[in-house]
Amino acid sequence: MRTNSDVLGKFYDRYTGTDNEIKRTVYSRRINQAPIFIVASSRMLALFLGRLAIIDFLISITPGMNLLIRFLYGNATLIHKSPEDTKVVACKEDAFDLDVVFDLVVVGSGPGGSVAALRAAELGKKVLVIESGKSFSPSSIEHHSLAQTRLQFRNGGINFIWGVKPIMFAEGMTLGGGSEVNSGLYHRLEGAHRSQILKALRTSEAEWAELEVLVENELSVQLSPSGNKPDYGLVLGAEIYGLQSKEIPRWRKYGAVEQHQGMQVTYINKASRVGTQVLVNSVVQRLIPKEEYIEVNYLNSSGRQVIRGKEVILAAGTIETPRILNRSRITKIDFCLNLHPMLRAVAAQDKVINNGDLFPSWQAWTNDLKFKFGYSVSTFPYLSATLLSLGENRDFHNEKLAQLAAYFSSFVLEDSVLKLKRVGGILIPIINWGKADKKLINDASNQLYALLQAGKATEIWPQKGTSPVTTVHLFGSIPINASKVIDSFGRLRKDPRIRISDGSLMPYAPWGNPQGPIMVLCELMAKRCNKK
Numbered sequence: 001m002r003t004n005s006d007v008l009g010k011f012y013d014r015y016t017g018t019d020n021e022i023k024r025t026v027y028s029r030r031i032n033q034a035p036i037f038i039v040a041s042s043r044m045l046a047l048f049l050g051r052l053a054i055i056d057f058l059i060s061i062t063p064g065m066n067l068l069i070r071f072l073y074g075n076a077t078l079i080h081k082s083p084e085d086t087k088v089v090a091c092k093e094d095a096f097d098l099d100v101v102f103d104l105v106v107v108g109s110g111p112g113g114s115v116a117a118l119r120a121a122e123l124g125k126k127v128l129v130i131e132s133g134k135s136f137s138p139s140s141i142e143h144h145s146l147a148q149t150r151l152q153f154r155n156g157g158i159n160f161i162w163g164v165k166p167i168m169f170a171e172g173m174t175l176g177g178g179s180e181v182n183s184g185l186y187h188r189l190e191g192a193h194r195s196q197i198l199k200a201l202r203t204s205e206a207e208w209a210e211l212e213v214l215v216e217n218e219l220s221v222q223l224s225p226s227g228n229k230p231d232y233g234l235v236l237g238a239e240i241y242g243l244q245s246k247e248i249p250r251w252r253k254y255g256a257v258e259q260h261q262g263m264q265v266t267y268i269n270k271a272s273r274v275g276t277q278v279l280v281n282s283v284v285q286r287l288i289p290k291e292e293y294i295e296v297n298y299l300n301s302s303g304r305q306v307i308r309g310k311e312v313i314l315a316a317g318t319i320e321t322p323r324i325l326n327r328s329r330i331t332k333i334d335f336c337l338n339l340h341p342m343l344r345a346v347a348a349q350d351k352v353i354n355n356g357d358l359f360p361s362w363q364a365w366t367n368d369l370k371f372k373f374g375y376s377v378s379t380f381p382y383l384s385a386t387l388l389s390l391g392e393n394r395d396f397h398n399e400k401l402a403q404l405a406a407y408f409s410s411f412v413l414e415d416s417v418l419k420l421k422r423v424g425g426i427l428i429p430i431i432n433w434g435k436a437d438k439k440l441i442n443d444a445s446n447q448l449y450a451l452l453q454a455g456k457a458t459e460i461w462p463q464k465g466t467s468p469v470t471t472v473h474l475f476g477s478i479p480i481n482a483s484k485v486i487d488s489f490g491r492l493r494k495d496p497r498i499r500i501s502d503g504s505l506m507p508y509a510p511w512g513n514p515q516g517p518i519m520v521l522c523e524l525m526a527k528r529c530n531k532k
C-alpha cells in the first residue's frame with residue numbers, strides 16, 4: 001500500500017517552524033512502522049481480551065484500517081512534536097497542608113466537578129478540588145491547536161472503544177476538563193429526549209428550566225454577534241432538503257477578543273473566590289473510607305500522597321469515575337456506557353470559504369431528531385489530518401484547503417451494547433454493534449453526503465464507504481435512574497459520604513451537545529443534596 005507520510009511531514013515542518021530533512025525522514029519512517037506496532041499490540045491485546053480483540057486485529061490489517069492507523073500514529077507523533085510555547089498556571093501541586101481534613105474533596109475539575117465545588121463552597125464548606133491534568137492559562141494556549149491536543153487531552157485525544165468497528169474518542173485532561181478544550185456549543189434538551197430525561201430525574205419542567213437559565217447565565221451562553229451564516233455546504237443543503245437548521249449558541253464572551261467561557265474562568269474562578277483550593281497534576285488512585293473521613297490517595301510529582309475529606313465527590317468523567325470506584329474496591333463490576341457516534345466528511349466548494357480557522361456554529365437535524373449534522377473544526381492541519389483518515393492521500397496546498405470544510409453527522413445509539421468491562425483489573429470500553437445501529441451509521445453517512453451534494457460541493461470525502469466512527473460525547477456509565485451503585489441523589493448506596501457529579505449520571509443520550517445538560521443535572525443534584 002502506498003504511504004503518503006509527506007502530508008504530515010509538512011505539518012511537522014510548519015508547526016515546528018523547521019525544515020529539517022533528517023527529522024522528517026525519521027518521522028516518515030515511524031509512520032511506516034506504525035502498522036507493525038499496532039498489529040503487535042493487537043496480538044498482545046488478543047491474549048487478554050479474546051475474540052473481540054482478534055476481530056480488531058483482523059480489521060487492523062485491512063487496507064482502510066491500515067490507513068486509519070497510519071493517520072493516528074502520524075497525528076500522535078505530530079502532536080508530540082508540536083511546540084510548547086504555552087504558559088502553565090501555577091497551582092498548588094506541592095505546597096499543601098496534608099493534615100487538614102476538608103469538608104469536601106472533589107475529584108476532577110470538569111463541568112460536573114466545578115458545579116459541585118462551587119455550590120458546596122457557597123455554603124461555607126472547606127473544599128479541595130484535585131485534578132489530574134495540568135493548568136494552562138486560557139490565553140496562553142491556542143484553541144483547537146495541535147499543541148492543545150497534546151497538552152490538554154487524555155492520551156493526546158487518541159483513545160479507543162474496542163469492537164468490530166472501533167470508536168476513537170477524545171477527553172479533556174486539564175484544569176476545567178472537557179470544558180476548556182471543547183467548542184462551547186450549547187444545546188438545551190429538546191423534544192422527546194427532554195421529557196425522557198426529566199422523567200428519569202423526577203424533576204419538573206419548571207425546576208429544570210430554572211437551572212438551565214442559571215447555567216446559561218454563569219457561562220454567558222449567547223449567539224455570535226456576526227452570525228456568520230454559511231451560504232454553502234450543510235446549511236444550504238439543509239434548506240434544500242427542508243431540514244431544520246440554526247446557529248447554535250456558545251459559552252463565549254464577545255468583545256475586542258473572544259473569550260471561551262470554560263470552567264476555569266467561570267465556576268472554578270467563582271469557587272476559588274469563596275475559598276476553594278485547587279490541586280492540579282495529581283491523579284487520584286483510590287478512596288479509602290474510614291469512620292471519621294475518607295482518605296483520598298493520589299499520585300503527583302512528589303510521589304504518593306493522602307488527603308482527607310469528610311465527604312468526597314467523584315467527578316472524574318464518564319470513564320474515570322467508574323475506574324476509581326473499581327480501583328478502590330468500592331465496586332467490583334462491569335459498567336454500562338453511552339455515547340453519540342460521529343461520522344466525518346470533508347467537502348470542497350468552488351470558492352474560497354476557509355481562512356484557516358473555519359468553524360461555523362451552525363447545525364441541522366431531521367425533524368424526528370434522529371440525525372444531527374454540523375460543521376467540525378476546519379483549521380488546515382486538522383482538515384488535512386481528517387482527509388487522511390478519510391482515505392485521501394493527496395497532499396493539498398493551502399489554496400485548495402481554503403475551499404474545504406469538515407462536517408459531522410451523529411445519532412443516538414439504538415441497539416448496540418456498550419460496556420466498561422473488567423479486563424485484568426482495568427475497565428476497558430467495548431462496543432458490540434447492533435444491527436439497527438450499523439444501519440444508522442450508513443444512513444447518517446449517506447444523508448450527510450446528500451446534504452453536502454445539495455450544498456454545491458464539488459468533491460466529497462470519504463469517496464466510498466463511511467468514515468471511521470469517532471466521539472467526544474460520552475455519558476451514562478452510572479445512570480442516575482438505573483444504577484444499583486447510587487441513589488437518586490447520586491450518592492453511593494454503600495457510603496453516602498461519596499457522591500457522583502459528572503456525565504456518568506446522564507440517564508439517556510441527550511441527543512444535542514451534552515455539556516449543558518450535564519451541568520444542569522449536576523446543579524440539580526447539588527441543589528437536592530445541599531437542601532438535605
Ligand SMILES: Cc1cc2nc3c(=O)[nH]c(=O)nc-3n(C[C@H](O)[C@H](O)[C@H](O)COP(=O)(O)OP(=O)(O)OC[C@H]3O[C@@H](n4cnc5c(N)ncnc54)[C@H](O)[C@@H]3O)c2cc1C
Binds near residue numbers: 131179184283514
Ligand atoms: C474535543 C471535545 C469537544 C467537545 N465539544 C463539545 C461542545 O461543543 N459542546 C458540548 O456540550 N460538549 C462538548 N464536548 C463534551 C463535553 O466537554 C463533556 O460532555 C463534558 O466536559 C463532560 O463533563 P464531566 O464533568 O462529566 O467530565 P470531564 O469534562 O471529562 O472532566 C473530568 C475531569 O476529571 C479529571 N480526572 C480524571 N481522572 C482523574 C483522576 N484519577 N484524578 C483526578 N482528576 C481526574 C480529568 O482530567 C478531567 O479534567 C466536547 C468534548 C471534547 C473532548
